[in-house]
Amino acid sequence: RTETTHYFGAGPALLPTSVIKQAAEDLIEYQGSGLGLGEISHRSAPAVAVVDNTKSNIKQLLNVPETHEVFFLQSGGTGEFAAVAYNMLAAFAKKTGKKGKADYIVTGTWSQKAAEEAKRLGVDVNIVVNGKKSSPTGKYDRIPEPETWNAFGSAEDTAYVYYCDNETVNGVEFPYVPKVPEGVELVADMSSNVLSREVDVSKFGVIFAGVQKNIGIAGVAVVIIKKLLLEKPSDEELTALNIPLAPIVFDFPTLVKNNSLYNTLPIFNLHVVYLTTKLLLDNGGLEVQEAVSNKKAEKLYATLDSVPEGVFNLLVEKNSRSRMNIVFTVIGGGKEKEFLDGAKAKGMTGLSGHRSVGGIRISNYNAVSEESIDYVCSWIKEFAS
Ligand code: PMP
Numbered sequence: 001r002t003e004t005t006h007y008f009g010a011g012p013a014l015l016p017t018s019v020i021k022q023a024a025e026d027l028i029e030y031q032g033s034g035l036g037l038g039e040i041s042h043r044s045a046p047a048v049a050v051v052d053n054t055k056s057n058i059k060q061l062l063n064v065p066e067t068h069e070v071f072f073l074q075s076g077g078t079g080e081f082a083a084v085a086y087n088m089l090a091a092f093a094k095k096t097g098k099k100g101k102a103d104y105i106v107t108g109t110w111s112q113k114a115a116e117e118a119k120r121l122g123v124d125v126n127i128v129v130n131g132k133k134s135s136p137t138g139k140y141d142r143i144p145e146p147e148t149w150n151a152f153g154s155a156e157d158t159a160y161v162y163y164c165d166n167e168t169v170n171g172v173e174f175p176y177v178p179k180v181p182e183g184v185e186l187v188a189d190m191s192s193n194v195l196s197r198e199v200d201v202s203k204f205g206v207i208f209a210g211v212q213k214n215i216g217i218a219g220v221a222v223v224i225i226k227k228l229l230l231e232k233p234s235d236e237e238l239t240a241l242n243i244p245l246a247p248i249v250f251d252f253p254t255l256v257k258n259n260s261l262y263n264t265l266p267i268f269n270l271h272v273v274y275l276t277t278k279l280l281l282d283n284g285g286l287e288v289q290e291a292v293s294n295k296k297a298e299k300l301y302a303t304l305d306s307v308p309e310g311v312f313n314l315l316v317e318k319n320s321r322s323r324m325n326i327v328f329t330v331i332g333g334g335k336e337k338e339f340l341d342g343a344k345a346k347g348m349t350g351l352s353g354h355r356s357v358g359g360i361r362i363s364n365y366n367a368v369s370e371e372s373i374d375y376v377c378s379w380i381k382e383f384a385s
Contacts, residue, residue, distance in 0.1 A: 006372045009350030010168055010325060011213035014367040019275040027268060038268040047267045051260050054270055057277035061286050064201050068226055072260040072270055075221045077191040077210035081117040084187050084206060086246035090232040092159035099241045100159030103152050105178060107131040108140040108167025122244055128152055140170040142317040155183025160205060166193035169354040171327035172320045177203050193324045196366055197290040205229055214365045215276045219269035230256055289366060296364050296373045297323035303377040307384040329359035343379055
C-alpha cells in the first residue's frame, strides 16, 4: 500500500507503514542470515527469539502480572471460541471435580457466535445477557444495564463468564470490565480492540485476540491466561466427566509447556506483531495509545453528532459506542452509495458496513492516522451539507 492510503477496513486492517516496510525486508532476508523469516525453522534460535520478544513486549504493554502467562497459536478469533470452551471446562474440572457451566454475555455477532460454538461442543451455555432482546430496536445496539442482566452462576457451578470487549460488526464496546462473582473466571475476546487501551489483566482468567485488526496480519492469536487455569485432569478423568478433550493444537497447557511451539507457529506473522508492539512501546505504551485512540474516536462521534438530524442514523447507544468501529446508516434511498462513492473518489476506502448490518463502518484501529480521521470527518461534513 502507499503511505497516502486512507483505509478504514474492519480487518484485516491497516498496519503502521514502518512496520510493513520492515516486515517486507525481513521476509526477504532476516538479520543478514541469507534467509527470509518465512523460510526458517520455527525452532531455530531467531524464531524462538521472535516468540520470546513478542511475549515480552505484550507483557510490558499490558503490565501482565506474574500470575498470568502469554502465548500464541494459529486459530484466529474463531478458533479461540472453541479453545476457550475446552480449556476452561478442563481447568474447572481440575478445581472442582465437576463439569462446569458457562455464562455468556451476548452483545453482538461475535459473542453470539462464541456462545453457539460452545453449545455445539457440549457446554451448558447460559445466556446471561442478550443485547438484541434487551433492545427496543431488536438489534445489537447497546450493552444493557448490568442491573437488568440475569444472575451469573456461582464459583461452585460455573467454569467461566464470557464476553466480547469490542463487537466489531455492531460497533458496541464495553466501557468497563463486567463484574463477575468471586471465584468465577472471566474470559474476554479482545480481537478488535487489543492494545488500544490499558487493561487490568488481573481481573481476567483469559484474554484472547486474533491479531489481524490492531496489531498484525492474520494467522496468529494471542492468549493471556491465568497460570492456575493451566492445571487440568487426565484425559481419562475428563472423558469420565463427559468433558470433550481439546484437540492438541488447542490444548493451552500443552502450548504453554512448549513455549507456543508445540507445532509450527507462523513466525513471520508473529514478527509483524513483534514490530507493532515494539512501536507501541517506543511511542510510550498504552497510556499514549489509549489517548490517541480516544481522541480519534471522539473526533468522529463529535462530527457525526454535529450533523443535523435526518442525514445519518447512528446505530449504537451513546454509552456503548465503540472507539474502534463507528457504525451508522445514511438516511434516504441511494444515499449510502453516494456517501461511499464520494469517499472513494477522495481516496477513502474500506467504509462499507458489515454485510449483516449494512450502512457505513469506519474502523479506527491503532494504525489509522489522525490525519485519515480528520479527512473522513471533513467528508462527513461536506456530504451532510
Ligand atoms: N472476534 C472478533 C471480535 C472479531 O472481530 C473477529 C473477526 N472479525 C473474530 C472474533 C473472528 O476472528 P477470525 O476471523 O480470526 O476467526
